[in-house]
Amino acid sequence: MSVxxxxxxxxxxxxxxxxxxxxxxxxxCGLFFVHIDERGTGVTxxxxxxxxxxxxxHENGHTPANAxxxxxxxxxxxxxxxxxxxxxxxxxxxxxxxxxxxxxxVSVESPTExxxxxxxxxxxxxxxxxxxxxx
Numbered sequence: 401m402s403v404x405x406x407x408x409x410x411x412x413x414x415x416x417x418x419x420x421x422x423x424x425x426x427x428x429c430g431l432f433f434v435h436i437d438e439r440g441t442g443v444t445x446x447x448x449x450x451x452x453x454x455x456x457x458h459e460n461g462h463t464p465a466n467a468x469x470x471x472x473x474x475x476x477x478x479x480x481x482x483x484x485x486x487x488x489x490x491x492x493x494x495x496x497x498x499x500x501x502x503x504x505x506v507s508v509e510s511p512t513e514x515x516x517x518x519x520x521x522x523x524x525x526x527x528x529x530x531x532x533x534x535x
Contacts, residue, residue: 406495409504415524416470424449424468426493431508433471434515436480443480443506443517444525445493446471452529465529474506476520483514495522 407413407423416423426447433446448469494507504522508515 409495409497409522410472411521411523413524415527419468419527419529420451420453424451426495427491429493431491431493432469434485434508436477436482440475441477443474443477443519444471445474445506445508448532450532465531467532468527468529470527471525472522473525474504474517474519474522477517478503478519480517481514484512485515486513 405423406426407416410416413423424447428451429447429449431445432448433444435444435446437443446469448467450467452465452468491508491510491513494505496505497503498505498518503518503520506515506517506519506522
């Protein structure tokens with residue numbers, strides 16, 4: 401699976417595929433949000449990118465979008481491991497199918513941080529283009 405094929409693992413890839421002809425590489429996106437919900441055994445990761453397709457010209461019909469953000473919710477999370485988390489840069493993000501083929505495996509790593517877990521499913525819960533500074 402190529403780096404951009406992570407959308408194949410989503411329950412519904414249309415929130416990303418309807419916007420991007422080729423999905424963004426997660427290593428090139430900013431990971432700006434991590435929420436671990438022990439009540440629902442879920443993890444939500446929020447990404448943003450300044451790679452905005454040409455056909456995403458306006459968010460509200462008036463303002464050009466020059467950035468795009470999306471949130472991926474992973475449900476029924478198991479084997480959660482967090483080490484040295486502190487908001488570092490240069491993270492590598494990998495989303496793949498486990499060797500058994502049933503679960504989604506997620507890994508976020510930097511030289512000083514590590515976040516890893518398995519999940520039953522992954523879905524985009526929010527995706528939007530927006531104006532980030534001057535166009």
